[in-house]
Amino acid sequence: MSAATPHLLELKGVHTHIGAYHILHGVDLAVPKGQLTMLLGRNGAGKTTTLRTIMGLWQASQGSIHFAGRDITRLHTPQIAGLNIAYVPExxxxxxxxxxxxxxxxxxxxxxxxxxxxxxxxxxxxxxxxxxxxxxxxxxxxxxxxxxxxxxxxxxxxxxRELLIVDEPSKGLAPAIINNMIDAFDQLKQSGVTILLVEQNIHFAKRLGDAVAVMDNGRVVHAGRMADLAADEALQQSLLGLSL
Structure with a gap:
């Protein structure tokens, strides 16, 4: 973790099992402080499971989760929420x-x-x-x-809140309301809140994202700047099967 880009939240090698199913296969994810990080990926890639694992709703079976330098991997959900983390489920x-x-x-x-x-x-x-x-x-x-x-x-x-985690805020919303939501998240970011968003709406991701991580099959397969992904159609096609 460099001093230039301190990560408020960091997952290293996180595995999650739900019953007999092995959903996350070693997730590495870094959420830079003060930025809005987009978590993208096809349906079933493991995005919601990642959020639920961060919040302690499902326990990581392997790996570590650190928030503000503190290991929260084994904490219970109320303890995690008490650390100034807010979660809006799908x-x-x-x-x-x-x-x-x-x-x-x-x-x-x-x-x-x-x-x-x-x-x-x-x-x-x-x-x-x-x-x-x-x-x-x-x-x-x-x-x-x-x-x-x-x-x-x-x-x-x-x-x-220090960290706001939101699962698909634009799902099923009309375009005018999506624009309102984009403006609101932008203001939240300006106020200093670190935000992690799962999103399917690419317009939303492109307008708001500073950093991006793309998941596939229970792993993060790409991480970098949102602007770089938005500018690279070939990369979008290979990662998401679509163009922004």
Missing amino acids: NMGIFADLTVRENMLLAARQARSAAQMDEARLQWIFGLFPAVQKFWNHPAGKLSGGQKQMLAVSRAIVEP
Whole structure:
């Protein structure tokens, strides 16, 4: 790990078994501090399993995971979340019967009531995602897919986080909402949050990514600058079977 590009998160030789299935086959992944790293790959490449293994939802059977220089490989999920890491799963994990406000309050660990939530931070989030403010007192289950995704990300950042991990934030969203999401992640990055994103939308990846890692068959098969991958159509074709 060089002093010039300190890695906030680093996976070395990570293997993950789920039951009888060997999903990750020695994943090496470095997430530079203060940057947005894209994790790309075809369906079934192991991207979601990598995120779940980082968060301790599935245990690595081999290898190591370090966050801010600390070995977190054997920590449990609540301990990992307590290190200022937020995770937005692909299914978003919204509590449908609770209001938007109640969903946000659950994630604000320092607050016992909505009045105790950081008002300046809430206003910043409302600026990123106006729908969260608009539907503040509505049941979260009544929101559209795009609005639920905005709530899921808002909930993850209701308190300052050092690392934000998000699984396919643009999945199923309309282009206008995707652009809104891109702007929000860009602002988050500018605020100093390190972000690791799994994404299938190549436009999204190209607009936002600083670094990129491409997975195939449970391994990272390419790592480098997103701009270099975006500029190299032959490499895109060989790694992803598509052009950006």
